[in-house]
Amino acid sequence: MKLYAIIFGKNPDLSWGEFNAFARKHNIRVHPVLRKDGWVIIKSSEDLEREFRWLGGALKLIRIIGRDSGLDKAPYSKLFTVSIYGHRNGDWRLWRKLGSELKARFKQIGPSKFFKPASIFAMPSELILKGFPRVRDFSFIFDGEGFWFGETVAVTDPFELKKLDVGRPYQRPILSIPPRLARIMVNLTGLRRGKLLDPFCGVGTIVQEFMLQGFEAYGSDVDGRVVRGARKNLEWLRREFNVRSRYVLEVRDARNLRGRFDAVVTEPYLGKPLKRELSISEAKRASKKLDSFYREVFRSISNVATRSVVFTFPAFRLRNGGVYRRNREWLEDLGFSIEARYLDYEGRHRLIRDIHVLKVG
Ligand SMILES: C[S@@+](CC[C@H](N)C(=O)[O-])C[C@H]1O[C@@H](n2cnc3c(N)ncnc32)[C@H](O)[C@@H]1O
Known part of the structure; x- marks a missing residue:
């Protein structure tokens, strides 16, 4: 030591x-x-x-x-x-x-x-x-x-992380997550091997991290156009970073997942972009509305994830300077236990990430 x-x-x-x-x-x-x-x-x-x-x-x-x-x-x-x-x-x-x-x-x-x-x-x-x-x-x-x-x-290496972001052939800057955060989220699973799924894969930032770390990489998204973009990006990754891992991408609604995965790592749809900071009652309302969607997603995740889930929920910056984060008892009802929660602020965003590390069972 x-x-x-x-x-x-x-x-x-x-x-x-x-x-x-x-x-x-x-x-x-x-x-x-x-x-x-x-x-x-x-x-x-x-x-x-x-x-x-x-x-x-x-x-x-x-x-x-x-x-x-x-x-x-x-x-x-x-x-x-x-x-x-x-x-x-x-x-x-x-x-x-x-x-x-x-x-x-x-x-x-x-x-x-x-x-x-x-x-x-x-x-x-x-x-x-x-x-x-x-x-x-x-x-x-x-x-x-x-x-x-x-x-x-x-x-x-910040240059490598930057290339993983802006070097890709298919970009969607506002919605995609920073490669550094994708790496953190994959590490938070605590897994070294296995089959990992991002069911809101967008342009594939998290799936590319699965591949770089040698996991069996799976991604899906409801939008066929971004799935085509993600495929371009993952082919680029294999060439540019000499990555041999394979990947599977498909067009699929996250409320209707299939298969078996050791972990799900994802940043889902986080609601409409916010034009201004919210009052507490507005934040509660926005969060409650999104929650009914997340509940359906988690019902589906509970059918496919066997060990771990790392999931970004939205938290909201409030007009009074505070932050609204929701507690979700329903996660336990669906068989998930919360191992850790972390807030992650991104300077210019009104939305704050409330990253949950969950264990299955
Ligand atoms: C925040 S983005 C994910 C960004 C992704 N991590 C990236 O780096 O590109 C959310 C994605 O969820 C997808 N989406 C929205 N509703 C969905 C649903 N019901 N099932 C699956 N994907 C959905 C959107 O098409 C969008 O690509």
Whole structure:
């Protein structure tokens, strides 16, 4: 077991939930040491370094070298950068001081320079463009009492995720979900193998993630035109990403599913686009109306899903600044138990995702 820090993206609660399901599915032993907003320190087996790139909600994996120390053990770097996390008054002066200290040590071995990222921490995109892992990133993670010092050993690749989104031949930007979120939702099943279905597949963002992760991939949608578009996208995926997995797509109403699947992962129809924020009574009404549709969908899912369901329900941003999320007792009546719920905000949207992780039985 080694000490690591993980830096999360914009939704740390969701990303921590994803990470735990991910560790379970890969049989990676993990002990949390310290969890703060935006990052965690864990003890974990080294397999994590190999699998890390398959996380959707994490940005960087940092191998801890020392606590309030360790700079003398940092491996020599000709070109490197410095990242600071958790420091209340962290600024460029501190950043320059820490970088200079490392540079002075490296200079005893050979030429050395450090480069300035856009903020006092380097994002994966900046590291990849500069030549990571040859170019190194050293982090100082402050927790109020001292700092953890370490080196980034893995990052998730924003360029790959972007290509999975805007590189596709068939696009429908407003309705399709970000590939990063599709990855998180698939990981939340905690499954490593099996037959997975997205019954509201749209242009196929979640189905493409099934394929990338080597699942038996199934998708359906009531709209024949988008199913044709999804097929184009999945053929593109097989070519561009050299993916060998097969897929099955069909035109089908989600209230009338057939077959047997280990898990259903989906973002359904979420209602008409909202032109403004709602009052609480409007949100209750909108949510109740959609619920009668979701109930029928779940009646159908209960006939086909055998282990797990990851499903996005809508929650609503209210005019008074709050959020309306509905509780659905009927899920239990249909044989589903709620394992976790996460809210996911998308800046410009009035709609908020209320992601449910459900177990069957
Ligand atoms: C939010 S979109 C899904 C987006 C998808 N995750 C993607 O990335 O493209 C919802 C989809 O549900 C489909 N849909 C609406 N009602 C349906 C129904 N009763 N059965 C199956 N699909 C339905 C729509 O055609 C639409 O493609």
